[in-house]
Amino acid sequence: MMDAVSTQSNYSRYREETSEDISKIIEEFGCQPILFIGSGLPRRYLGAPSWDELLRYLAKECPLVDKDYGYYKQTFKSPLEIGELFAEKYQEWAWSSGKDNFPDVMFEHDISNKSYFKFKVSEYIKSITLSIDQLFFRKTSG
Incomplete structure (x- = not known):
């Protein structure tokens, strides 16, 4: 020892x-x-989701992702492939019935078609971070 x-x-x-x-x-x-900090650090210390957990959450948030996450997992295997498909679905949703869920600036011609998906990922991660901050400050300030 x-x-x-x-x-x-x-x-x-x-x-x-x-x-x-x-x-x-x-x-x-x-x-x-x-x-590079891998996903293990935020997962361990911030309670961030795994790739599968994140994709499962995002599948429920977009009405154009019309099947349960298990279907996409069986069909595509790789989280990257599933994410690529979801990015297309999020873009289509943003330009139709989901337009109110995204900032106006995202509808400029020079914005990447994957930005809508990334925006929703970002919102979700921020919501987790805010929850952790609130929990931490509540414990330390009382």
């Missing part, structure tokens, strides 16, 4: 090596690296 001093030493060495690696990248490429 590692003792606390050894663990701290390993962590310090890790931080130093990581900082050196990042400095080398900045020097070599002349730009800041982009650090």
